[in-house]
Amino acid sequence: MWESVVRWARRKSPWVLHFNTGGCNGCDIEILDLLTPRYDVERLGILKEASPRHADILLCTGPVTRQSRDRLRRIYEQMPAPKWVMAIGSCGCSGGVFHGGYNVLGGIDQVLPVDIYVPGCPCRPEAIIAGIAQLLDMVE
Amino acid sequence: MPDWLIALFHLLVFPGFGFLFLCALAFQWIDRRVAARLQGRVGPPWFQPLADLIKLLAKEDILPVGADELACAVLPMVSLAAVLTAGLLIPVSGWKPNSFEGDLVVVLFLLSIPMLAYFLAGWLSISVYSVVGGNRSLLQYFAYEVPFLMALGGTAIVNGSWSIASIAARQSQTVWTMLMQPVGFLVAMIGLIGKLKRAPFDIPKAKSEISAGPLTEFSGRKLALWYLSRDMQTVVGVFLLVNLFLGGSGAMLLPALSFVAKALLLLLMLSVASVLYARLRIDQLVDVGWKVLAPLALLQLLVTVWMGVG
Numbered sequence: 001m002w003e004s005v006v007r008w009a010r011r012k013s014p015w016v017l018h019f020n021t022g023g024c025n026g027c028d029i030e031i032l033d034l035l036t037p038r039y040d041v042e043r044l045g046i047l048k049e050a051s052p053r054h055a056d057i058l059l060c061t062g063p064v065t066r067q068s069r070d071r072l073r074r075i076y077e078q079m080p081a082p083k084w085v086m087a088i089g090s091c092g093c094s095g096g097v098f099h100g101g102y103n104v105l106g107g108i109d110q111v112l113p114v115d116i117y118v119p120g121c122p123c124r125p126e127a128i129i130a131g132i133a134q135l136l137d138m139v140e
Numbered sequence: 141m142p143d144w145l146i147a148l149f150h151l152l153v154f155p156g157f158g159f160l161f162l163c164a165l166a167f168q169w170i171d172r173r174v175a176a177r178l179q180g181r182v183g184p185p186w187f188q189p190l191a192d193l194i195k196l197l198a199k200e201d202i203l204p205v206g207a208d209e210l211a212c213a214v215l216p217m218v219s220l221a222a223v224l225t226a227g228l229l230i231p232v233s234g235w236k237p238n239s240f241e242g243d244l245v246v247v248l249f250l251l252s253i254p255m256l257a258y259f260l261a262g263w264l265s266i267s268v269y270s271v272v273g274g275n276r277s278l279l280q281y282f283a284y285e286v287p288f289l290m291a292l293g294g295t296a297i298v299n300g301s302w303s304i305a306s307i308a309a310r311q312s313q314t315v316w317t318m319l320m321q322p323v324g325f326l327v328a329m330i331g332l333i334g335k336l337k338r339a340p341f342d343i344p345k346a347k348s349e350i351s352a353g354p355l356t357e358f359s360g361r362k363l364a365l366w367y368l369s370r371d372m373q374t375v376v377g378v379f380l381l382v383n384l385f386l387g388g389s390g391a392m393l394l395p396a397l398s399f400v401a402k403a404l405l406l407l408l409m410l411s412v413a414s415v416l417y418a419r420l421r422i423d424q425l426v427d428v429g430w431k432v433l434a435p436l437a438l439l440q441l442l443v444t445v446w447m448g449v450g
Contacts (some may be wrong), residue, residue, distance in 0.1 A: 004196040005194060006194060006195070008194075009190075009191045009192075009194035009195040009198065010195050010198070012187065012191035012195075013191040013192045013195045022186070031158070031259065037171075037179060037180040037181045040182050040183075042172070042176060042181065042182075042183060042184050043176075043182040043184060043185070044185060045184060045188055045191060045192070049347075049354040050347045050351045050352050050354070051351045051355075051356045051357075052362070053202070053352075053356065053357055053358060053359040054359065054363060056195070056353060078202075080199045080200035080202050080359040081199070081200040082200075097320075098228075118162070118288040120307075135338055
């Protein structure tokens with residue numbers, strides 16, 4: 001009984017944290033679009049949090065650079081369980097156009113266990129919402 | 141019914157925990173919904189505050205190494221307990237089980253405890269952001285609290301009593317204190333915004349500057365208690381001002397209805413203010429507090445005393 005209530009609450013209140021691991025800022029702007037009146041994800045219970053301690057889902061944009069690898073890992077470890085990771089944009093999924101660069105490790109999945117990939121350069125805000133919805137279905 | 145059963149009912153159901161809990165959830169939802177509508181958005185569904193709370197309660201609870209674990213566990217409970225005790229003393233729609241002469245002073249004292257707990261939480265959880273947020277919250281406390289207290293003291297003087305229930309009851313014979321002391325009401329509303337750390341005075345937890353302020357390192361159950369305590373402060377603060385400035389439930393036919401309507405009116409004013417105005421810097425807030433609000437509150441007090449009302 002309590003289990004199902006908790007599952008319901010987790011589905012209805014996913015708070016996201018946004019971290020740019022070294023991308024071009026295109027996908028970051030698409031993530032910020034989610035908060036605008038046009039998409040308004042607060043109606044789905046999604047809030048953008050500023051502290052990793054408060055967040056449930058880590059939205060990562062950009063390829064992982066050598067510089068940001070340790071920070072990314074650190075931020076992930078600061079988040080309380082249960083937690084999920086989404087790779088946003090082509091760079092986050094695979095490294096994108098930066099793939100094979102001397103300072104680039106590749107996609108987010110080189111460092112963290114990624115649950116959902118949202119491709120696109122930059123990805124559409126609708127795609128991000130669809131990705132979060134799929135992730136929440138997986139939580140069930 | 142035996143006395144202890146009635147006391148237990150007061151503590152746990154009405155006007156204690158259960159009632160304040162429901163009000164806190166409802167107020168948070170209305171606030172978020174109104175803010176969203178004013179920004180041209182849809183806003184969260186009605187169960188959103190409850191879902192947030194349950195989710196936080198079920199999350200992992202971690203603190204950084206070096207933080208004071210005992211204090212960080214106790215402080216949110218202290219904050220919540222102080223707000224709940226203050227809630228017990230405030231008459232709701234004319235129903236006043238715990239009223240006594242001077243309870244206004246006790247309520248004001250109890251309502252300043254969460255502020256201290258908030259500052260200590262920031263200080264003891266040793267994150268840079270939380271220490272900066274804690275310092276800001278203490279500075280903010282000194283900026284808004286004095287004008288707030290003077291404005292609320294004015295209502296006690298003009299109505300000739302330091303009991304919240306008598307102040308509310310007296311106004312149904314004369315006139316709302318808001319009409320007699322418009323400046324005092326304005327100062328009290330601005331002070332309440334500062335007390336609740338709402339926009340435009342959300343300086344201690346400014347998201348774009350210092351992450352989440354003193355609560356940056358809190359997660360799970362502790363964060364849930366902090367948020368609950370914050371929402372209950374909103375409820376208690378609004379109910380207090382309704383009693384002091386808007387005549388409580390008044391002498392109308394439906395006391396509960398008029399009380400709720402007045403409380404919602406004040407909540408609406410808070411929401412509109414949070415959408416309309418951008419966040420001040422901490423030095424600007426201290427300037428406003430000591431150069432504008434405090435003289436205005438003092439002027440209101442002097443006018444009241446000079447007119448010999450009360």
